[in-house]
Amino acid sequence: MKRILVIEDEPALRDELCTLLRHAGHEPVAVTEWNGVLDQMINAAADLILLDINLPEVSGETLLEQFRKSAETPVIILTSRTAELDEVLSMSRGADDFITKPYNPTILLLRISAVLKRSKKTAAVQTYRGAEVSAVKGSIIRDGMEQILTKNEMIIFQLLLDRQGAIVTRDELMTALWDNDEFVSDSALSVNVSRLRAKLAELGLDDAVETRKKQGYVLK
């Protein structure tokens, strides 16, 4: 669970954004008082900040610039401005990502986890039930046995692992694959999941990936 500070002045959007984050297992904190936003940013002790550019009283860009003088917390800019220049300026002021409205909610969540991962500087090797998972090599090692995963299988497994215990929808898996230039079809996703299952079973990890009818998959 990550604490995410939401700085967005449009109330409907802010509420839905918080709901989206809560459903994804995060803890959203919304800014509703527009005086002293900078202090709120600094004092929120957030893991990540979602920042709108067009705010009452103060511009998001100025806020970001001042905030960066004292804090390293990752910031994702959310904006309805669609000029390349806005993106370049935001990134140069220290934003970690830049997403234009309206955003694909799944993509937004993927970007949030990507930014969180980068900021945590996650070890190259993660562990899952006694197995070493290396995303770089695309391999899982358990009890001296190694299984090499294809790029697609690794993307699926990685997403399931990041959200271990929670349901990952087929839509999310599909979006993650397409986001990595793997434009797979619905049936190809099923094939990839069953191949992943078979490889995990060979390592003695039977029934690791559970299917939830009409919802998605869960990594136990």
Place this chain on the structure above:
Amino acid sequence: MKALAYSKDRAIPWLIRFGAWVLSMVFLFAFRVPVEAAVTVSVLLLLGAVGAEVWIYFRNKRFYNGLLANLEGLDQKYLLPEMLEEPDFTEGRIVYEVLRETDKSMCERIAEYRRENADFREYIELWVHEIKLPVASLQLMCHNDGQAKYAEQLRRVDDCVENVLYYARSGSAEKDYLIKPVSLSRAFADIAIRSRAELQQRGMTLRTENLGVSVLTDGKWLAFILGQLMGNSMKYGAKEIAVTAEDFPDRTVLRFRDDGIGISESDLPYIFEKSFTGENGHASGRATGMGLYLVKKLCGKLGHSVTANSEKGKYTEIVLTFGKNEMYKMP
């Protein structure tokens, strides 16, 4: 300035002079002035008149020929008054003043339209930002409430909004794009994800090759351009879209090819023209004749070239060519 035409213009003053000379002669004879004196006076008058005429001719010739030469040499004809030196004779000065006044008034008029145009464009940008907020809220609501079927319609609303935005941008005189290296695979993946639901619903497959290169362009504009091409492929019955890039020392060529209904040979030369819908447009009834026109116009502003190849019933291929410029390369 032609001497002959000029002489014709001067015929009346010469007739008047001739009349005055004839009258003078009548007087001179009436006062019994010797013939020799009359001839001498006539010759002197004639010499003076011719001398003056020649002088005026050359002065005018210099001024008007200068005017014409400047006009000839100018790309933007309205800049002519800026190129002229103020003449030192009344006629010339009148022409000069008239030109300057007309020019000034036209420039003011143009500035006014330009300002109005810029205002309108600014308003469109603002309006687009405004409308994107409720669209974004609705999109999140659809997702949070699990109402996927609304999301598709929302995407169409967003597409229409983007069309307006880029139409305004394409017609603007200002340079409001930013050229920097943009990853082709990133740009393509973004628009593929955007259209994923519709692509999968139509059972379409995407194939990409060699998209790991970067091109010098504006990322947002490129995404819009690719989105238009993708929309066309979906609209015109494609089952597969193949996007391939080829890198050359001086340029990168991106081929966007689909196996849709294609474009007939007679329509092909006109597909980039505004409001052209052609056979396919009449058949489907969904064409606006704006998509490829905007693609061409935006490419023009960015300095990319765009061409099309097609065979009716087989394929359509849109080819974008991105130039490479050493100047943009960061050390």
